[in-house]
Amino acid sequence: MLVSTIYVMDDNGTGSRYGFSTESLVNLTEEMVFDAIQEAIDTREEPFCQCDVCVQDIAALALNSTPAKYTRSDVDRYFPTPSELKEQARIRNIAREQVALAIRIIQKYCHH
Ligand SMILES: [Zn+2]
DSSP, X not given: OOOOOOOOOOOSSSSSSSSSOOTTOEEHHHHHHHHHHHHHHHHOSXXXXXXXXXXXXXXXXXXXXXXXOEEOXXXXXXXXXXXXXXXXXXXXXXXXXXXXXXHHHHHHTOOO
């Protein structure tokens, strides 16, 4: 028996299928991983394929291995507390490590 789920976009003014808005939520980890990939593109001595497929594979792999860090308000984002800054630095280091690892893994399977 085929069971399918149909999600109906709810026109509740939020642009979300939920009954609440998610538009202020930002995953800071995404920015950290994308920054780390750009850093690798700009500075890495060992070349790696930078086509859209490989770079997005690298991003997906690194994002799945780096803790998510969500924030809601611009105050949290642009004026973080000292402990929040420390936490962001910790995650940024993990993002860099995971991007370096992802580049090695994806290049092993890149055949174009
Ligand atoms: Zn490629």
